[in-house]
Every structure is written in C-alpha cells, then in structure tokens.
Amino acid sequence: xxxxxxxxxxxxxxxxxxxxxxxxxxxxxxxxxxxxxxxxxxxxxxxxxxxxxxxxxxxxxxxxxxxxxxxxxxxxxxxxxxxxxxxxxxxxxxxxxxxxxxxxxxxxxxxxxxxxxxxxxxxxxxxxxxxxxxxxxxxxxxxxxxxxxxxxxxxxxxxxxxxxxxxxxxxxxxxxxxxxxxxxxxxxxxxxxxxxxxxxxxxxxxxxxxxxxxxxxxxxxxxxxxxxxxxxxxxxxxxxxxxxxxxxxxxxxxxxxxxxxxxxxxxxxxxxxxxxxxxxxxxxxxxxxxxxxxxxxxxxxxxxxxxxxxxxxxxxxxxxxxxxxxxxxxxxxxxxxxxxxxxxxxxxxxxxxxxxxxxxxxxxxxxxxxxxxxxxxxxxxxxxxxxxxxxxxxxxxxxxxxxxxxxxxxxxxxxxxxxxxxxxxxxxxxxxxxxxxxxxxxxxxxxxxxxxxxxxxxxxxxxxxxxxxxxxxxxxxxxxxxxxxxxxxxxxxxx
Numbered sequence: 001x002x003x004x005x006x007x008x009x010x011x012x013x014x015x016x017x018x019x020x021x022x023x024x025x026x027x028x029x030x031x032x033x034x035x036x037x038x039x040x041x042x043x044x045x046x047x048x049x050x051x052x053x054x055x056x057x058x059x060x061x062x063x064x065x066x067x068x069x070x071x072x073x074x075x076x077x078x079x080x081x082x083x084x085x086x087x088x089x090x091x092x093x094x095x096x097x098x099x100x101x102x103x104x105x106x107x108x109x110x111x112x113x114x115x116x117x118x119x120x121x122x123x124x125x126x127x128x129x130x131x132x133x134x135x136x137x138x139x140x141x142x143x144x145x146x147x148x149x150x151x152x153x154x155x156x157x158x159x160x161x162x163x164x165x166x167x168x169x170x171x172x173x174x175x176x177x178x179x180x181x182x183x184x185x186x187x188x189x190x191x192x193x194x195x196x197x198x199x200x201x202x203x204x205x206x207x208x209x210x211x212x213x214x215x216x217x218x219x220x221x222x223x224x225x226x227x228x229x230x231x232x233x234x235x236x237x238x239x240x241x242x243x244x245x246x247x248x249x250x251x252x253x254x255x256x257x258x259x260x261x262x263x264x265x266x267x268x269x270x271x272x273x274x275x276x277x278x279x280x281x282x283x284x285x286x287x288x289x290x291x292x293x294x295x296x297x298x299x300x301x302x303x304x305x306x307x308x309x310x311x312x313x314x315x316x317x318x319x320x321x322x323x324x325x326x327x328x329x330x331x332x333x334x335x336x337x338x339x340x341x342x343x344x345x346x347x348x349x350x351x352x353x354x355x356x357x358x359x360x361x362x363x364x365x366x367x368x369x370x371x372x373x374x375x376x377x378x379x380x381x382x383x384x385x386x387x388x389x390x391x392x393x394x395x396x397x398x399x400x401x402x403x404x405x406x407x408x409x410x411x412x413x414x415x416x417x418x419x420x421x422x423x424x425x426x427x428x429x430x431x432x433x434x435x436x437x438x439x440x441x442x443x444x445x446x447x448x449x450x451x452x453x454x455x456x457x458x459x460x461x462x463x464x465x466x467x468x469x470x471x472x473x474x475x476x477x478x479x480x481x482x483x484x485x486x487x488x489x490x491x492x493x494x495x
Contacts (some may be wrong), residue, residue: 124285134367146370160463183220263306281434366394385443425469
C-alpha cells in the first residue's frame with residue numbers, strides 16, 4: 001500500500017529541479033521543432049500542470065481518463081498523439097519520483113507480461129532499421145509511431161495501477177462513464193441537428209438527400225463509426241454490469257437502451273456479430289430464464305433497429321452476394337465482383353487476397369510494425385487484424401499477437417476464479433471476458449487493432465479488475481434475513 005509522506009526541503013528542491021529540467025527540455029524541443037502557437041502554448045502550460053499533477057494525482061488521472069474520448073476530432077492538429085506522448089512522460093516521471101522517494105510502485109504479473117510483450121514488438125522496429133524486413137528503413141518513422149501507440153497502452157495500465165488502494169474500484173468505473181458524455185452529445189447532434197456542427201464533427205460523409213447513405217453513420221467524437229461502435233460495446237458491457245450491481249436499475253436500463261440506439265446508428269455490420277458474441281458468452285455460463293430472455297430481447301432489439309433502416313437492410317442483404325452465404329460465388333468471383341458491386345465484404349476478400357500474396361514473399365518476419373497500409377496497393381488497412389498481424393510481423397509476429405490476446409482472456413479467468421462468487425469483481429471480470437471474446441470475432445472483418453480509444457479504456461479496466469476489491473460472497477436474502485432475526489433476538493435478550 002502506498003503511504004503518503006511529506007517531502008523534505010532537499011527532496012522538494014531536487015524534485016523541483018527535475019521538473020524544471022523536464023519543462024525546459026519540452027519548451028526547447030517545441031521551440032526548435034515547431035513555431036506553431038498551439039505547441040508553444042501547450043509547452044508553457046505544462047509548467048503549472050506538472051505541479052498540479054503531483055499535488056492532486058488522483059484527480060488529474062481521472063480527468064485524463066475522461067478527456068480521452070474528446071480528442072479524436074483534433075487528430076489533424078496531432079492532439080491525440082501529443083496526449084499519448086504526454087501521458088507516457090507523466091507516467092514515467094511519476095514512477096521515477098516514487099522510486100526516488102522509495103515508495104511502492106504498484107504492479108502485477110500481467111503488467112510485467114505486458115511490458116515484455118511491448119518490448120518484443122520493438123524487435124520489428126530494430127529489424128526494419130537494419131533492413132531485415134520486407135520494407136526499407138525509410139518507413140521507420142511509421143513503425144516507431146505504431147510501437148509508441150502500443151507502449152502508450154502499457155503506460156495507461158501502469159498509471160491506473162498507481163490508483164490502487166487510493167480510489168474504490170466501483171467509484172473508478174463510475175467516473176469512466178463521464179467519458180461517454182462528449183461522444184453521446186455530439187452523436188445526438190449528428191442525428192438530429194447536424195447543421196450546427198462544424199465539418200470536423202459532422203457524421204461520416206453526411207448527405208441529407210439519402211437516408212441510406214454512408215453519411216448517416218454517426219461517430220460521435222470518435223474518428224470513425226467503426227471505432228465508435230467498439231467503444232460503445234465496451235460501455236454496454238459496463239452498463240450491464242452496473243445494472244446488476246445497482247439498486248437504481250431503471251437508470252441503467254435506460255442508459256443501456258440509449259447505448260443500443262447509438263450502437264445501431266453507427267451502422268457497423270461487424271458490430272452485430274460482436275454484440276451477439278458478447279451476449280452469448282455472458283449468458284451461457286449462467287443460463288436461466290431471466291438471463292436468457294434478457295439476452296434474447298437485447299439482441300433482438302439491436303437487430304430490429306439495424307434492420308429498420310434502408311441502409312441496414314441493404315447491408316444485411318449484401319451478404320447474400322458473397323461467398324459467405326452464396327455457394328455459387330467463390331473467392332475468385334468475389335474478387336472480380338468487388339471492382340463494381342460496392343459490396344464491402346467482397347472488397348475485403350480482395351484486400352486479404354492481395355495482402356496474403358505479399359506476405360508470402362516475407363513469411364517469417366513480415367514487413368514491419370504498422371506497415372500493412374504501405375504494403376497494400378490502395379494504401380488501406382487490411383480490415384482483418386489477423387491478416388494484418390501476418391503481413392506486419394510474419395509468422396512470428398502473428399504468434400505473439402495471438403499469445404497477447406489469449407493472455408488477456410487467461411488473466412480475466414484467473415481474476416474470476418480468485419474473486420468471491422457473486423462479487424462485483426467477479427461479475428466485472430465475466431463481462432470483460434465476454435468482451436474479450438467478442439473483440440477477436442470483430443477482428444475478422446475490421447481493423448479493431450487500430451481502435452486506440454477502445455484499448456485505452458480496455459487496459460484501464462484490465463488494471464482496475466486486478467485491484468484488491470476486498471469483497472465477500474453475495475448472500476441470499478433468506479440467509480441475510482435469518483441473520484438479522486437472530487441479531488434482533490440476541491439484542492432483545494440483552495435488554
């Protein structure tokens with residue numbers, strides 16, 4: 001457990017000198033590297049922020065966690081990237097100060113595994129620099145950027161771990177719901193009053209003349225509707241968990257319905273597979289009439305809302321012209337049809353075919369971290385994270401990718417088995433395990449690995465799930481009533 005200690009004069013002086021050095025370095029780097037007023041303002045604003053960070057650590061971390069969903073619209077100004085770099089620096093700085101003060105830095109076994117995995121991914125950056133992969137070292141900056149993105153997930157996990165024993169886990173998760181405010185408010189405006197929004201907040205390719213157009217795919221404040229739908233799935237799981245834990249079930253039931261409405265409004269077809277997988281995995285271990293009816297009704301609600309629009313019906317009917325549902329269409333014909341039928345599934349088959357042919361030229365180590373977009377002829381991501389892992393990391397990278405996914409599921413199973421039956425921690429882990437199995441299903445036809453916002457909150461929850469919840473098994477109402485009656489009898493005897 002972390003203990004609060006006051007810094008002595010010498011320690012305070014050393015800390016201030018260290019912070020001043022960091023700030024001076026940041027300001028100097030910004031001034032040399034760029035003359036943009038935004039960057040200069042952020043650098044100067046870092047001076048008071050650093051002091052506030054160390055004096056109000058819990059509040060700042062919670063504020064940063066809530067803020068992340070509001071940053072994607074400013075990707076053109078590199079704000080999400082700067083946020084990630086700043087978070088990395090803050091985490092490393094805080095851990096360094098804790099070690100210098102000889103205080104405990106909270107870690108767990110999964111954190112060390114996570115750190116080793118991220119370090120292993122750096123092997124592809126080194127090999128690219130040495131010319132040992134399918135692409136030249138000229139793509140090194142793209143590969144480094146991808147590695148930093150993975151490293152930032154590790155830093156999020158490490159930073160959230162430092163809140164252990166400082167903030168109750170239930171309160172921590174409740175605060176995360178504030179991150180929904182910005183994307184949901186903007187999403188509502190995209191649906192009902194799109195004309196008041198600036199262009200960078202408008203729905204995807206908005207077109208008021210066609211109800212079935214791609215333009216009516218809302219994205220909230222997330223960069224793409226597909227990224228929004230996976231974030232919504234995560235919060236649908238948390239809302240489901242809250243619904244079972246809270247006495248105010250009506251409020252959480254209302255939020256669940258609202259999230260389902262937004263989920264369908266993204267018009268992401270792969271989202272239907274993910275939500276169905278989530279419900280099946282969540283309901284199957286505790287199959288009861290109530291759980292079964294609730295799960296079936298929720299999936300029926302999502303499917304019904306999706307099929308209620310012309311665009312949704314078109315997306316569902318398009319599956320009939322793919323090898324998935326039409327035995328008369330093979331892969332070769334699907335690739336030919338993809339040039340003219342505007343069928344996104346056939347286009348994906350063509351994309352996978354092209355990338356897999358390229359992978360065969362460098363099968364063991366691939367082309368480099370984050371470089372699949374440079375391998376494809378159309379400079380688009382594979383829309384299949386397994387193909388992406390093969391192309392970027394070869395067979396070795398593909399194996400490490402699978403190991404990392406499986407390790408997260410194993411970690412959640414371990415936490416479930418160690419938590420008391422019926423406890424909030426066990427229920428949270430079961431919900432997260434259902435999401436953990438739904439994500440690999442979505443990875444078959446979507447670039448979920450590139451959904452940075454999803455994994456930002458996912459690894460936040462992975463850290464919180466491993467905290468000490470100090471809970472006891474949930475007792476039945478009969479047992480509780482019996483104990484209360486015995487307590488009253490004993491009190492009456494004492495009187």
